[in-house]
Amino acid sequence: MTIEATVPETFQGFGIDKPANWNHPKLVQYKRKKINPTDVVVKNIACGLCGSDILTLKADWGTLHRDDAVVGHEIIGHVIAVGDKVTQVKVGDRVGIGAASTSCRSCNRCKHDNEQYCKSGAGTYNSIDKFSDDYITQGGYSSHSIANEQFVFPIPESLDTVHAAPLMCAGLTVYSPLVRSLGTDATGKTVGIIGIGGLGHLALQFANALGAKVVAFSRSSSKKEQAIKLGAHEFVATGEEKDWNKKYDDAFDLILNCASGVDGLALEDYLSVLKVDRKFISVGLPPATKKFEVSPFTFLHQGASFGSSLLGSKTEALQMLELAAEKGVKPWVEEVQLGEEGCHEALTRCDKGDIRYRFVFTGFDKAFA
Amino acid sequence: MTIEATVPETFQGFGIDKPANWNHPKLVQYKRKKINPTDVVVKNIACGLCGSDILTLKADWGTLHRDDAVVGHEIIGHVIAVGDKVTQVKVGDRVGIGAASTSCRSCNRCKHDNEQYCKSGAGTYNSIDKFSDDYITQGGYSSHSIANEQFVFPIPESLDTVHAAPLMCAGLTVYSPLVRSLGTDATGKTVGIIGIGGLGHLALQFANALGAKVVAFSRSSSKKEQAIKLGAHEFVATGEEKDWNKKYDDAFDLILNCASGVDGLALEDYLSVLKVDRKFISVGLPPATKKFEVSPFTFLHQGASFGSSLLGSKTEALQMLELAAEKGVKPWVEEVQLGEEGCHEALTRCDKGDIRYRFVFTGFDKAFA
Numbered sequence: 001m002t003i004e005a006t007v008p009e010t011f012q013g014f015g016i017d018k019p020a021n022w023n024h025p026k027l028v029q030y031k032r033k034k035i036n037p038t039d040v041v042v043k044n045i046a047c048g049l050c051g052s053d054i055l056t057l058k059a060d061w062g063t064l065h066r067d068d069a070v071v072g073h074e075i076i077g078h079v080i081a082v083g084d085k086v087t088q089v090k091v092g093d094r095v096g097i098g099a100a101s102t103s104c105r106s107c108n109r110c111k112h113d114n115e116q117y118c119k120s121g122a123g124t125y126n127s128i129d130k131f132s133d134d135y136i137t138q139g140g141y142s143s144h145s146i147a148n149e150q151f152v153f154p155i156p157e158s159l160d161t162v163h164a165a166p167l168m169c170a171g172l173t174v175y176s177p178l179v180r181s182l183g184t185d186a187t188g189k190t191v192g193i194i195g196i197g198g199l200g201h202l203a204l205q206f207a208n209a210l211g212a213k214v215v216a217f218s219r220s221s222s223k224k225e226q227a228i229k230l231g232a233h234e235f236v237a238t239g240e241e242k243d244w245n246k247k248y249d250d251a252f253d254l255i256l257n258c259a260s261g262v263d264g265l266a267l268e269d270y271l272s273v274l275k276v277d278r279k280f281i282s283v284g285l286p287p288a289t290k291k292f293e294v295s296p297f298t299f300l301h302q303g304a305s306f307g308s309s310l311l312g313s314k315t316e317a318l319q320m321l322e323l324a325a326e327k328g329v330k331p332w333v334e335e336v337q338l339g340e341e342g343c344h345e346a347l348t349r350c351d352k353g354d355i356r357y358r359f360v361f362t363g364f365d366k367a368f369a
Numbered sequence: 370m371t372i373e374a375t376v377p378e379t380f381q382g383f384g385i386d387k388p389a390n391w392n393h394p395k396l397v398q399y400k401r402k403k404i405n406p407t408d409v410v411v412k413n414i415a416c417g418l419c420g421s422d423i424l425t426l427k428a429d430w431g432t433l434h435r436d437d438a439v440v441g442h443e444i445i446g447h448v449i450a451v452g453d454k455v456t457q458v459k460v461g462d463r464v465g466i467g468a469a470s471t472s473c474r475s476c477n478r479c480k481h482d483n484e485q486y487c488k489s490g491a492g493t494y495n496s497i498d499k500f501s502d503d504y505i506t507q508g509g510y511s512s513h514s515i516a517n518e519q520f521v522f523p524i525p526e527s528l529d530t531v532h533a534a535p536l537m538c539a540g541l542t543v544y545s546p547l548v549r550s551l552g553t554d555a556t557g558k559t560v561g562i563i564g565i566g567g568l569g570h571l572a573l574q575f576a577n578a579l580g581a582k583v584v585a586f587s588r589s590s591s592k593k594e595q596a597i598k599l600g601a602h603e604f605v606a607t608g609e610e611k612d613w614n615k616k617y618d619d620a621f622d623l624i625l626n627c628a629s630g631v632d633g634l635a636l637e638d639y640l641s642v643l644k645v646d647r648k649f650i651s652v653g654l655p656p657a658t659k660k661f662e663v664s665p666f667t668f669l670h671q672g673a674s675f676g677s678s679l680l681g682s683k684t685e686a687l688q689m690l691e692l693a694a695e696k697g698v699k700p701w702v703e704e705v706q707l708g709e710e711g712c713h714e715a716l717t718r719c720d721k722g723d724i725r726y727r728f729v730f731t732g733f734d735k736a737f738a
Contacts, residue, residue, distance in 0.1 A: 108619055114645040117672060119618070180646060180672075249488070250477055276483045277549060279674055282665040293660045296651040299677035303486060303549075305648055307674030308665045 013142030048074030176312030195259030382511030417443030545681030564628030
């Protein structure tokens with residue numbers, strides 16, 4: 001059967017027309033993008049809700065490019081068709097797609113396990129796909145997704161679909177900076193994780209699974225018990241323990257900020273407890289206009305650096321999935337029936353922080369019956 | 370002869386009483402610090418003028434702790450006495466002392482080639498030396514200096530004293546981040562150096578000597594010819610070539626900021642031309658109150674980091690001196706007779722930027738006759 005016969009021309013999804021309706025997605029139909037020879041077509045069965053979805057829908061990260069904008073980039077589904085040149089997956093495979101969906105695959109970055117940083121690449125939604133006639137990409141709150149095979153990750157059999165979904169963005173986003181700073185065996189290293197939320201609750205688990213000593217940072221002690229359960233060896237309530245940094249002199253090989261707010265984050269305190277030549281990496285992203293103020297002096301005494309990190313490579317995604325399967329890393333999820341009502345409720349609650357720690361939409365067959 | 374018989378109890382130097390007199394040092398006499406078993410006593414013969422001297426004298430980096438404050442931390446001299454436990458240098462050696470003069474030598478940092486980051490360490494001037502009864506240290510615009518042997522660097526015979534002096538602070542400050550980011554063989558790597566001044570003119574030479582491709586950045590093209598002579602392979606006048614960053618896509622393994630101002634520095638442009646997972650390191654330090662504003666987004670697209678770096682270790686200092694001797698790295702210096710007049714003139718001119726690229730005080734015998 002040809003691809004054209006297998007894959008519908010029109011996909012369905014839950015989309016919004018304008019930022020004011022950010023938490024009121026409606027059922028929409030849209031023409032799918034063309035299928036390139038290295039593309040994989042997936043019939044979706046689950047999709048996690050990522051904080052980026054809300055920031056995009058509200059246009060806090062820039063313009064919304066469609067009036068039927070569908071978000072979602074923690075997608076799990078089954079491959080239903082592949083382009084002629086696809087070699088990495090086959091029809092029937094259960095796979096995931098994260099926040100990036102294509103790249104040039106020929107630049108220096110693409111050739112060296114940094115395809116997520118390709119300057120010609122496209123995000124999974126609200127992004128211009130140069131390799132598909134400038135199609136504006138659509139996310140996974142939808143019936144189907146199409147991505148270049150480099151961005152399609154086979155899911156190990158032992159991982160449940162609902163647990164695999166949040167690994168596609170949140171998981172990979174924290175896993176990549178962890179292994180780039182600590183290596184795949186972090187025994188003897190100490191890592192600090194700031195913020196126990198969608199990203200942080202996975203960072204705690206992965207840092208522990210990699211063998212590091214893990215210290216969780218949160219404003220209050222309300223999440224202490226959960227943090228310990230998630231893999232933290234120590235817990236610091238920075239708002240309740242004013243001199244906490246005195247306890248951690250020259251202690252950290254990495255501090256990973258998973259909190260999305262920058263207000264009141266005591267960057268200088270965190271930098272003061274790093275070992276020499278180490279990094280503070282922020283993967284929690286605030287609205288684009290919010291800034292940290294930093295003086296070179298802040299960094300001087302530890303030779304410290306402040307940076308960020310974008311997703312992870314396919315190589316890292318496969319390592320991560322293997323580690324999750326082996327060590328039982330599992331997002332804490334709340335399942336939600338995909339639909340107008342479910343999208344509304346989950347987006348609204350997530351925006352208020354009323355979630356521990358990830359919504360995953362399921363029931364796609366029913367939603368698109 | 371005992372140390373007490375060899376080393377005078379009182380040293381002489383050119384010091385100031387208060388920040389308002391920053392460029393009017395007067396001849397002062399002061400009691401030297403005690404000599405510890407691992408200390409080395411040096412009779413000074415030359416001292417470079419570092420931008421830090423001015424920032425300290427003006428109290429731009431914090432309080433001036435003495436009313437006879439002597440600065441200077443690019444010191445060259447001859448060893449005239451050593452403590453009982455000194456093993457690394459001997460009386461008669463020509464040595465240098467940089468911006469740090471002691472540390473605990475027992476902490477993790479001291480034991481792993483990061484003694485300059487020791488949290489108990491002391492700077493060469495205006496710093497509290499915990500290992501010498503909280504003596505407030507005095508710099509090298511003076512007859513003698515005393516430092517822990519770990520901070521005393523033998524000078525290779527082929528290096529002239531006036532050329533060795535600026536390597537003690539400026540040289541080491543740029544050499545350390547270069548080798549920590551690029552390794553000691555930087556062949557095939559590309560480094561950007563911002564600011565052609567006291568630090569930058571040495572960074573260009575060392576980056577070239579390490580084998581890197583070197584791109585010099587300056588606001589105007591006025592220093593282009595000099596930058597090329599110093600070792601730059603390419604030159605960018607950022608104020609004259611508005612889209613310069615388009616030419617350097619995915620190009621840099623390191624960008625080293627040697628400019629002391631942060632105003633108008635287009636941090637985002639520089640970060641945009643880094644390869645993935647690379648650093649922008651600022652060794653040029655502005656007054657403590659000046660800040661960069663950064664958003665995590667700025668760093669995201671390259672997985673970039675912003676950081677700083679403090680001096681270098683003794684291991685790096687010895688490597689640097691060897692490389693300088695081998696490859697002919699030479700600061701461009703203007704010699705100045707040490708004295709009240711010379712200090713006044715050199716400090717005033719340096720503050721105005723009227724120097725290419727380093728003043729070195731000499732004539733110490735005459736100054737302290």
